[in-house]
Amino acid sequence: MAELNGKPVTLDDLQNLALTNYGHFTSMRMENGTIRGLSLHLDRLVRxxxxxxxxxxxxxxxxxxxRKAAEGVPGVAGLRVTVFDPALDMGHPSDxxxxxxLVNLRPAGAMPPPPLAAKTFTFTRDNAEVKHVGLYPQLKLRRDAQLAGFDDAVFVEPDxxxxxxxTWNLGFVDQEGTVIWPEAPVLPGTTMLLLQDLDAPKQVTAPVQLSDVSSMAAAFATNVTIGVRTVSALDDVRFPQDHPVLAELRDAYAGIPGERL
Incomplete structure (x- = not known):
């Protein structure tokens, strides 16, 4: 189901979005009419x-x-809000x-999904702080990772x-149990921001070199569709699937109340 400015969407409405691929979006997980981090999602759309x-x-x-699109939708659902200009001209995007x-609703999977194994690639997203619709580079690297036997890609800066x-934030747990969020050009994900606001466990943001990965005790992925998902491998480095800090993060995230629409 999809609505554009509160009205049923047509193929003509979507043509320009498909052909120009210029815009931005946010994705949410709705649970019985509530959304964790709803205010953060709206902040992102405005910014x-x-x-x-x-x-x-x-x-x-x-x-x-x-609210209109979600009205009467029971249980759990995925909700995506895409902002674009149907009148955009490729020759004059400044206009x-x-x-x-555009609001889309779709089924939502169980959370968290199984652990994932990721392959690293040297890559930086354009405008990494913006959740824009230009997904080709990420999906191409995800495809390359899957063809190499992994589940997804992880990006590494040239340095x-x-x-x-x-399409997710990456976190690590060091040998002392501290959560480390990599300091690098990344999307400020709403799940990451909600977790960073927790009183425990101890968390820091610091540079993580690829050479540091083997010294970490655990790794995990976060976004609204997966919550806190265990990363079981990064290249040839293996991580445990049941580290207690990941369980603590997962339980704490599940306990964050949703904001009612």
Missing amino acids: DCRIVFGVELDRQKTLEYI AKTPHV GRVSEGG
């Missing part, structure tokens, strides 16, 4: 709209579109200043710093 289109997104109207709000996963 990214300034960067992508140079205009102020109407926060309240966007929330109303989300695109009337963003529309050797590990940054993030294909």
Whole structure:
């Protein structure tokens, strides 16, 4: 199901988005009419709209579109909000200043999914701080990783710093049980931000070189669709699947109350 500015979407409405692939989005997990980090998702949409289109997104109207699309939807569902301008002209993208709000709902999987193994690639996303719709590079590297026998890709800066996963934030646990978030160009994911606001366990943000990975006690992936997912391997480095800090993070995240739509 999809709605554009609160009305049923048509193929013509989506044509420009498909052909130009210019816009930004956020994805949420709705559980019985509530969303963890809803305010953070709205903050992201407003912030990214300034960067992508140079205009102020109407926060309240966007929330109303989300509420309308989600009305009457029971249980758990995935919800994506994409902001784009249907009138965008590839020759004059600077004229695109009337963003529309597309809301999609889809089934949501169980959380967390099984552990994943990731392969590293030297890569930095364009405008890493923006959740934009230009996903080709990430999906290409995810495909390459899967063809090599892994589940997903992890990005490494040219200077050797590990940054993030294909569509998720990456975290580590050191031998003392401290959570380390890599200091590098990454998307400020809502799940990561919610976890960083917890009182425990101890957490820091610091550079993690690829050469440091083998000394870590555990690794994990985070986003709204997977919660806290164990990373069982990074290249040829293996990690345990049941580290107590990951269980602590998972339980703490599950205990964060959702905001009602």
